[in-house]
Amino acid sequence: MKKTLLLALSAAALATPALHAQIAVKQGGKMDIKIERLTRDFNEAKAKSRTAAADTLVNVIVTCHDAETVAGNIQTRGGQAHQLSATLLTAEIPASRLAEIAALKEVENIAAPQQFQPLMTTSRRMTNADKVQRGEGLETPYTGKGVVIGVIDQGFQYNHIAFKDEQMKTRVHSIWNLSVKNSSPVKGVPVGQNYDLIAGAAGHGTHVTGIAAGSRIAGNEYYGMAPEATIVMIPSTLSEDQIMKGAQYIKSVAQELDYPWVTNMSFGSQIGPHDGSGTDDQYLSNLCGAGGIIVGAMGNEGAQKIHAAHEFTAAGQIKKIVVSAPAEGYAYNCIDLWGNATDGKQHMEVTPCWYNPTTRKYTALSDEDMKKVAPTYGGEINAQNHKEHYTFYINHTAFLNFTGNTQARFALEIKSLEPNITFHAWSNSGWGEFERPTSDVLAGNSSYLVGEGAASIPNAIAVASYTGAGNWTAASDGQSYMVPGETSGSMSSFSSPGPWLGNEKKPTVSAPGGNIASAFNKYESFKKEDVFITNAVNSRTGAKQTNYNLTSITNSDYYGIKSGTSMATPAVTGIVALWLQANPTLTPEQVKEIIRNTSTRYQASDTDGWGAKSGYGKIDAYAGLKVALELSTVNGIGETTIGSxxxxxxxxxxxxxxxxxxxxxxxxxxxxxxxxxxxxxxxxxxxxxxxxxxxxxxxxxxxxxxxxxxxxxxxxxxxxxxx
The missing domain is CATH 2.60.40.3080 (Immunoglobulin-like)
Structure with a gap:
């Protein structure tokens, strides 16, 4: 049963040694920090108001003993529930009824779903996938035929020619737009709707799907790793609950077709334990198995100092963490701190405070102070991994107004209660990096950044990025462009490194993710003069448009350049689809073993062939396919050489x-x-x-x-x- 730590915070100025802020441990709590805070705020608003407080529906993930019974209770209280398994469901519950649902004997834990973000020809050549598709070295080509590729993302152009076959029929089996409330899956492309309408997605899902499974039509050079795979698109806001529902649906489609499947997850976050113990991590990992693989992006925080860690050697030792102002366009600071001990006990005292750069002094923030600046904060013994956990989301504008200092920094003071205690802390991309203004503050670094939500799934293939093309030619002006500092074949500076705090080494492998050409979404955030657009094709025939100036969204589809581990991940997804075509019962561990044995080692790898930046090296589709065939104990599917x-x-x-x-x-x-x-x-x-x-x-x-x-x-x- 989950235990919740209530922080008793002192308002006095911190000195060295620190104030001894007392932290009481509350037994028996079933809500995570966010849901407990939301419930408290609702009850306080209700008590202060003469009228009823607004009773909004709250998205939650419920872990329980009997999902069917709990779902019924939620529905009778005005909510909605979607059962994922016998012990797990996602739900919308009225804020006024959260405490009632938590009190049910069948309920173990209620948590707020985490929100994840998208992580942004050469690719085929550099992975040797072109050899597989041409049949070079093998009797017949492999194209992903008879394999389901599912993509959970946003910014899909459903009708892009990259997702049609040579007869101009869609290769999209179905679409489930989870960003639309109460939606249902639709077979094929929805009539009259050509894209997913998710604002700000910048065509991310279109580009990603094109890399994994874009069609090879009329000599078009921009096609994917598995150009004949069956496609399932899951547009989503990328919340944790939607991701689990989408992944479950992709697997169900594959089971209906009797195909193996591989799901692409080009999104992530750095908020979480980074050990694969989360509810979503465990559920998604358990979806995988023989013929079912998940591929996840490492993240794009490789140049950001958003991690800090320390091991206390004695009781009473003190360290601080200071976070910078958030990047432009971001409104919040965040520090998410996790102890390493899994004994369900408190080993540290954590005090939020603020740092004054002028006086170089720290001032503690009381509980009343925190209510003014933090929509979510608190501590807990996490219900899944039994680790000590503290999280702080700080509204930066409210924080500056409260302190009256435009240069103020949010900080934490951490004090050990016993020796040999280790903790890790993370911020998130754009939400501030860890600074070291005084000697007692931990310096930030770029280690232990295996992305939550995808790469941290235990069974997932975690993908890092190296640069594909060194430059590209813009269709609009014919000029050649390049990204300074990124050379073809080198590990991408943005690619997040490991290691992982789980029980294996991550990243697993690296693939081309820098300067990758693929399908562009012409309906959202599209500008024809964009120098990242490299090609336009006739949207009816797929033939290259010879006069770019005459192209428009009515007669053309477009291809262009994007970079990120988001682009490296679908390269691996498509390659795994080729391997599954040859051997449809490959397990996640077998795929990882193929990668360990066949990838091209990167020069910075450790002596055992693994490096924190590159994993086990650069994926080799051709060498991996040969091993997949060697491992095969059943007949293949599609156009393979296996058969009577x-x-x-x-x-x-x-x-x-x-x-x-x-x-x-x-x-x-x-x-x-x-x-x-x-x-x-x-x-x-x-x-x-x-x-x-x-x-x-x-x-x-x-x-x-x-x-x-x-x-x-x-x-x-x-x-x-x-x-």
Missing amino acids: DSPVTLQKSANSWRILFNRAEPVANISVMTMSGNVVSRQALCGMQPGNEAVVSLEELPAGAYLIRISTQGADLTRKVIR
Whole structure:
């Protein structure tokens, strides 16, 4: 059962040693910090008002023993509920009824859903996906056919030609716009609606989906990693509850079609425990399994000092954290602090305060002070991981007005109650970085930034970014542009590094995410003269428009450049779809093992092949596909070489052919012959098992044309090779 820490805060000025702010531990609380504060504010407003306080519906996530019973109770109290599992549901509950629902014996915890944000030709080439799609080195090409790619995002242009096949029919199986209240899934593209209407998305979802699964039409060079995959689009505000519902739906579509699936999550946050213990982390991780993979973005905070950590060696030691003013366009500061101990006990005293740069002194903020500047603040023993947790959201304008000092900084003082206590603290992108104005303050750094909401899901593939193209040519003026400091093939400076506080190493892998060309949404935040637009195609045929000046949103679709781990993530999503086409029962652990064994190591990697910035290196679609085939124990789907007529997969190179057996073969004979039928070499094989391999060397053969014949009990294949 969750325990809530109530902060007893002193209003006196902090000295060194610190004030001994007493923190009482309240037993038996079922609400997280945000919901408890919201309930308290509602009750206070109701007590002060002569009329009834506004009873708004509150979005929550409910963990319980019996979701069906709890859902019924919510509905009878004027709310709505969506059951995710037997023990988990998302809901909208009237603020006046939150306490009643929390009091139900079936309810374990009620939490506010976290809000996440989107993280913003060369890509295929640099990952060797082009080899897979052309069939180079393999008997047949892999295109993601028969695999569901689900994308949870915002800013989708549903009718972009990138999502149509060669007959101009949509490849979008269904769309569920979760940003619209009480919406339902729609098969195909909604009639009369070409995009998702989510303001400020800047076409993010369109670009992301194009990288993962954009169609290859009429010679258009801008196509995705898996251009024949089945697409499911989930427009969303990217709240935690919507993400869980969307992921559940994507899996249900794949199950209905009997396809494997991979879900792309190009969003995140730095607020959370960074250990995979969150309710959403656990639920989404458990959705994964054989033939079901989630791929998540690491984040774009690699150059921001929004993390701090410390290990106390003795009781009574004190450290402070100071956060800078938020970036332009942001209204809040945030500090989210987590202890490492999982024993459900309090090990620290935390006192909020403010720092005066002129006097270089700290002043404590009382509970009454905090009510004036912080919409959410408090401490708890977290219900999921039993760690000590403190969170502070500070309205920066209200804070400056309260202090009367335009240079004031929000700060925390942390005091250890016993030795060997470690904590980590994070801010969020744009919400202020950690400064060190005095010697007793922890310096901020850019470590431990595995993004919450996606990359921190235990079973997810966590993706970092390296730069794709060094430059690009704008369609509007024909000029070449580049981003200073980012060179092709180098790790992107913005890519968030690990390590992770969970039980494995993250990031898992890196992929091209800097300067990536893909589909643009022409209906939202679109400017034809934008130098990031690289190409326009006829929206009816897909042919490249030869006169860019004559293009418009009525006759053209557009492609252009974006950067971010948001762009690296769908590259991996599409590549995993290729692997699932070859081996539809791959598990998350098998995919990670393929990545560990086949990725191209980055020069800064550690001795075991892993680096905090690059993971296990740069993903190699071609090498990974070969391993996926070796791991296959069932027939593939779509246009693969696995099946009754094709007992082997052929990997061809100039000097040798590698023959991979897709199934058990008691007897097999491999012969190399001249075109006139003379046998040059022969191998007689017995007891071949799936994944066994035979190699035919061509190095000693004179130049010319030859035939390679592979005979088994059920098939006889002959292929021509030019030496």
